[in-house]
Amino acid sequence: MLKKNIYLGLIGFGNIGTGVVKLLKENAEILEQRLGTKIILKKIVDINIEAPRMVAVDPQLLSTDVNEILNDPEIDIVIELVGGYDPALRFLTDALKKGKHVVTANKALLATYGNELFQLAAKQQRNICFEASVGGTIPIIKTIREGLVANRIKSVLGIMNGTSNYILTKMTEEKEDFETVLKEAQKLGFAEADPTFDIEGIDTAHKLALVLTLAYGKRVPLKELYREGISGISQQDVEFAGELGYHIKLLAIARQHDELIEARIHPTMVPFHHLLANVNGNYNAFHIIGDASDSVFLSGQGAGMMPTASAVISDVIDISRDILKGTSWRIPARSFQEDVIQDINLMPIENIITHYYFRFSALDHPGVLSKIAGILAEENISIATVIQKGRKKGQAVPIVMTTHKSQEKNVRQALEKIDRLDIVQGHTVLIRIEDDRLP
Amino acid sequence: MLKKNIYLGLIGFGNIGTGVVKLLKENAEILEQRLGTKIILKKIVDINIEAPRMVAVDPQLLSTDVNEILNDPEIDIVIELVGGYDPALRFLTDALKKGKHVVTANKALLATYGNELFQLAAKQQRNICFEASVGGTIPIIKTIREGLVANRIKSVLGIMNGTSNYILTKMTEEKEDFETVLKEAQKLGFAEADPTFDIEGIDTAHKLALVLTLAYGKRVPLKELYREGISGISQQDVEFAGELGYHIKLLAIARQHDELIEARIHPTMVPFHHLLANVNGNYNAFHIIGDASDSVFLSGQGAGMMPTASAVISDVIDISRDILKGTSWRIPARSFQEDVIQDINLMPIENIITHYYFRFSALDHPGVLSKIAGILAEENISIATVIQKGRKKGQAVPIVMTTHKSQEKNVRQALEKIDRLDIVQGHTVLIRIEDDRLP
Numbered sequence: 001m002l003k004k005n006i007y008l009g010l011i012g013f014g015n016i017g018t019g020v021v022k023l024l025k026e027n028a029e030i031l032e033q034r035l036g037t038k039i040i041l042k043k044i045v046d047i048n049i050e051a052p053r054m055v056a057v058d059p060q061l062l063s064t065d066v067n068e069i070l071n072d073p074e075i076d077i078v079i080e081l082v083g084g085y086d087p088a089l090r091f092l093t094d095a096l097k098k099g100k101h102v103v104t105a106n107k108a109l110l111a112t113y114g115n116e117l118f119q120l121a122a123k124q125q126r127n128i129c130f131e132a133s134v135g136g137t138i139p140i141i142k143t144i145r146e147g148l149v150a151n152r153i154k155s156v157l158g159i160m161n162g163t164s165n166y167i168l169t170k171m172t173e174e175k176e177d178f179e180t181v182l183k184e185a186q187k188l189g190f191a192e193a194d195p196t197f198d199i200e201g202i203d204t205a206h207k208l209a210l211v212l213t214l215a216y217g218k219r220v221p222l223k224e225l226y227r228e229g230i231s232g233i234s235q236q237d238v239e240f241a242g243e244l245g246y247h248i249k250l251l252a253i254a255r256q257h258d259e260l261i262e263a264r265i266h267p268t269m270v271p272f273h274h275l276l277a278n279v280n281g282n283y284n285a286f287h288i289i290g291d292a293s294d295s296v297f298l299s300g301q302g303a304g305m306m307p308t309a310s311a312v313i314s315d316v317i318d319i320s321r322d323i324l325k326g327t328s329w330r331i332p333a334r335s336f337q338e339d340v341i342q343d344i345n346l347m348p349i350e351n352i353i354t355h356y357y358f359r360f361s362a363l364d365h366p367g368v369l370s371k372i373a374g375i376l377a378e379e380n381i382s383i384a385t386v387i388q389k390g391r392k393k394g395q396a397v398p399i400v401m402t403t404h405k406s407q408e409k410n411v412r413q414a415l416e417k418i419d420r421l422d423i424v425q426g427h428t429v430l431i432r433i434e435d436d437r438l439p
Numbered sequence: 440m441l442k443k444n445i446y447l448g449l450i451g452f453g454n455i456g457t458g459v460v461k462l463l464k465e466n467a468e469i470l471e472q473r474l475g476t477k478i479i480l481k482k483i484v485d486i487n488i489e490a491p492r493m494v495a496v497d498p499q500l501l502s503t504d505v506n507e508i509l510n511d512p513e514i515d516i517v518i519e520l521v522g523g524y525d526p527a528l529r530f531l532t533d534a535l536k537k538g539k540h541v542v543t544a545n546k547a548l549l550a551t552y553g554n555e556l557f558q559l560a561a562k563q564q565r566n567i568c569f570e571a572s573v574g575g576t577i578p579i580i581k582t583i584r585e586g587l588v589a590n591r592i593k594s595v596l597g598i599m600n601g602t603s604n605y606i607l608t609k610m611t612e613e614k615e616d617f618e619t620v621l622k623e624a625q626k627l628g629f630a631e632a633d634p635t636f637d638i639e640g641i642d643t644a645h646k647l648a649l650v651l652t653l654a655y656g657k658r659v660p661l662k663e664l665y666r667e668g669i670s671g672i673s674q675q676d677v678e679f680a681g682e683l684g685y686h687i688k689l690l691a692i693a694r695q696h697d698e699l700i701e702a703r704i705h706p707t708m709v710p711f712h713h714l715l716a717n718v719n720g721n722y723n724a725f726h727i728i729g730d731a732s733d734s735v736f737l738s739g740q741g742a743g744m745m746p747t748a749s750a751v752i753s754d755v756i757d758i759s760r761d762i763l764k765g766t767s768w769r770i771p772a773r774s775f776q777e778d779v780i781q782d783i784n785l786m787p788i789e790n791i792i793t794h795y796y797f798r799f800s801a802l803d804h805p806g807v808l809s810k811i812a813g814i815l816a817e818e819n820i821s822i823a824t825v826i827q828k829g830r831k832k833g834q835a836v837p838i839v840m841t842t843h844k845s846q847e848k849n850v851r852q853a854l855e856k857i858d859r860l861d862i863v864q865g866h867t868v869l870i871r872i873e874d875d876r877l878p
Contacts, residue, residue: 023589023731033656034588036776131586137732139578139586147570147578149473150462150752217472275738278717283734292462292749293576293739295722299714300735310731313589327764337475 005038006320009069009100011091012081013046013053013062016105016132019309020079022055031313035320043069054305070094077319079312080104089113096124101328103315105132105308111206111222114213122338125329127322129315134207135160135284137307138300139314144214144288145335151290153215155255157434160207162282162302163191163198164230164250168267169280171238172247178233190282200229201250201265208252212263215254217336218344220263226349228266237359237429240387240400241269244357247277248431260347269357269433275299350409355384355433360399360418361425364391368423369399375417376403379410384438396425404439444477445759448508448539450530451520452485452492452501455544455571458748459518461494470752474759482508493744509533516758518751519543528552535563540767542754544571544747550645550661553652561777564768566761568754573646574599574723576746577739578753583653583727584774590729592654594694596873599646601721601741602630602637603669603689607677607706608719611686616674629721639668640689640704647691650725651702654693656775657783659702665788667705676798676868679826679839680708683796685872686716692873699786708796708872714738789848794823794872799838799857800864803830807862808838818853820845823877835864843878 008024010017024031024041032038041061049062069075070091078095080102082088088109095102097120104110110117110130121128131141135158144153159165163185170181182199185191197203205227209220230250241248246269255262270277275297279285284302289295301307322328334341362368369388376383387400403411415428447463449456463470463480471477480500488501508514509530517534519541521527527548534541536559543549549556549569560567570580574597583592598604602624609620621638624630636642644666648659669689680687685708694701709716714736718724723741728734740746761767773780801807808827815822826839842850854867 019731027589027591027731030591031589033775033779034771036771137729137735139582139735142581142586143578146757147581147753148749149756150466150470150749152466152469273717275714275717278712278714290576290749292458292466292745292752294743294746296576296578296737296739298735298737301733304733306731307733310587310589310729313731314586317588318585321769325764325766325769327766330760330764330769332473332475336472340472 004324005040006077006323007040007042007075008077008079008316009042009072009075010044010079010081011066011069012083013044013049014081015305016308016312017044017046017081018053018055019305020081020312021057023306023309023313025055031317035317037324039316039320042075043072045069066091070098075100076323077101077103077316079316080106081312085109085112092117093120096120096126096128099124099126101127101319101323103129103312103319105130105312107133107203107206107210111209114210115219118333119338121333122329127319127328128333129319130210131315132308132311134210135286135298136300136302136304137310138284138286138298138302139311140211140286140298141214143296143298144211145331148288148290148293148296151292153256154289154291155253156211156215156286156288157276158208158211158252158286159249159276159279159284160204160252160302161198161201161250162284163195164204165279165284166190166282167199168230168233168248168250171233171235172242175235175239177235178231199231201227204250204252204265208254208263208265211252212254212261212344214335216256216261216344217334217341218261219341220344224346226264226266230267233267236398237431240359241357243387244269244385244402245272246270246433247272249276251276251434253434257347260345262347262352264349264352267431269431269435271435271437350412352408353405355435355438356403356406356411357431357433358401358415359429361396362399363423363425364393364395364397365423371421371423372399372418375414379414381406381410381414402433443763444479445516445762446479446481446514447516447518447755448481448511448514449483449518449520450505450508451522452483452488453520454744455747455751456483456485456520457492457494458744459520459751460496462745462748462752464494470756474756476763478755478759481514482511484508505530509537514539515762516540516542516755518755519545520751524548524551531556532559535559535565535567538563538565540566540758540762542568542751542758544569544751546572546642546645546649550648553649554658557772558777560772561768566758566767567772568758569649570754571747571750573649574725574737575739575741575743576749577723577725577737577741578750579725579737580653582735582737583650584770587727587729587732587735590731592695593728593730594692595650595654595725595727596715597647597650597691597725598688598715598718598723599691599741600637600640600643600689601723602634603643604718604723605629605721606638607669607672607687607689610672610674610677611681614674614678617670617672638670640666643689643691643704647693647702647704650691651693651700651783653774655695655700655783656773656780657700658780659783663785665703665705669706672706675837676870679798680796682826683708683824683841684711685709686711687870688715690715690873696786699784701786701791703788703791706870708870708874710874710876789851791847792844794874794877795842795845795850796870796872797840797854798868800835801838802862802864803832803834803836804862810860810862811838811857814856815853818849820849820853841872
């Protein structure tokens, strides 16, 4: 049986784009054996087609004019790897309007303009695929949307940013300060010159927004996601965490409570025995609990040329299979039918209930501990453990406490009172804990 | 737009069947929101329809006559949860011949008669889905076939049998003997009265055969898979493993070497730091390395009513999406197009190269160690570590050694010579090690 070849247009010939071209070339045979037809990369567009790349390409394929892709009726699938908002949004919009399927790794764009793009794709009945946008090579989109389709998703906990995880891992393993490790990571190319997106949890927020959409079928206003980065994590807290049996990870947390959804991003203490605590370096990971599946855990490379290209091409093959069967929009992009997608109803951060770690900087006076404990008790916060070390009469020493389950509102009120005490110096450090062994 | 409902017939109303009925009922709303149409369970067939179940069912749905499903033209998808070879094979064959799509969790059947079934399904262009047959709730079939479609699979290491993993975990945590733990597991319902299938690696072999087929597009003769179970693992070896920094796991190992594929199932020492070493209790897990993706790790419940039902229904939804779009056989069941499927070319076990753990039972005489070491050297086996403990002059004491990478053929020859020495008692214990930190 003769089958139509599949024609691709690639916009953006940077690091990931190079990986896509390399992989299409190197694994062409196995891709054809699996798909049953050839995939032909017909055009590559980039603003710079002169720069040397790690893969040899017929110069005829290269162009600086995106219209050579958008206006070519033979091209079935457009891969957008430009990044950023503009002109990426324009390219994707135009491609969909011209009846092309699209693949993108652009989480920032989808988290911000996803609603418009998904609606347009639905209207056009064209696939918009984005497996590479969350968790790199890990098939997390496919797992939530297809593998766990029969489940109500009770929770998703994820390490969604490789740079932050690399920094926290190095701080733990090499007992170095945040600033030292960050500089090293920048030198090695694991962190950007301006690392804000990664270390302040902005990149994680983009990914969490997409995960929330897929898990619950909701529109997520990015700005309303509670977010703390890792720049405030000190070596001292990493060490105290270790003493308490925890590693600190930048977690994205999503949890369903009836109509409300809890969603937050912050440094989190995770018990040593938990699989997420053992995800190191620039790896990403997801721990999903479905009402039927129970725990499902996935980890893998969250970034990198070839791992990300692997995810991009898995999308290309999914779409190609639709094309070969004369169909499309087989799975709704947001996991739920478009007509049931609603605005998310986020739980206010003050209402969350979890375990806490506090590090107070207190003068070593008699009665300090009882004062702090008294204020915590007033706010219904019950203490699980206390570590007090290195007494230096009249000087500030760290007092570390962990709590049983407490409400964020009460915690904030208590810390405000405690921070006003004369015997307490500076701001108390607060790190949330995920530990289901504790009451 | 009015869409056709999807009609199911369920054959086998046991534990998993009950889970499927429960899940279809409990999550009907969310399934409809995702799929866009209703799924209607039209008929349930079992030889015993009188027994009480954990889910209430309209008695009209129940029948003992499988033809009420097979001959009902309205039924689109047949779910086979009977288990065993006969009549399950007949049911699946008949269903496919009558143009129905099928879903099964029957790994024994697929590993044995898969070739015929997959060819029939291809001929009929009907989907045969089996996500629940390997790794329970873990979307491992989907991950190999779709998520990692762009990769040459370099290796898959898996914990594919929950019962064995439960027993090995208990032996490690509670320092109990195999027999004691097995009896306990039987009492708790975690092991069958006849546990052979689970503890001797037969169930794991069924699953490895399916994984090999999907990863490499090969027909796998079940009997040629090298297989050792866990019944020979002693508490002493679990403890020595711990001292060396390893946990013992029953691993299924698949690895590609050009044209040859290495495939084996046996107890394996895995370093503490490896994610597989931390998969405990009745959990399953898979560590896949693709040439582009690099490491991808998945874990979750490998069995159980609701986790398995979650996988079964994910298949039902996949098929329903095809039906609603008027298509089928969108993805070839064996991951590769039928016309490229070949017989597997297995590497003989004698040719594998790995690390080894030996426990010799040697009389405490001067020169014992040098004799053993001499024989190993003759066979080109280089020793990595030695543990010798508890000297009792003239009595047998354990001597433990681990090796650098060695060839199985040489190892077998060396052990044959060593076991013939007067100073060595009984058979030397051999456990293979997966540790890529060692040369």
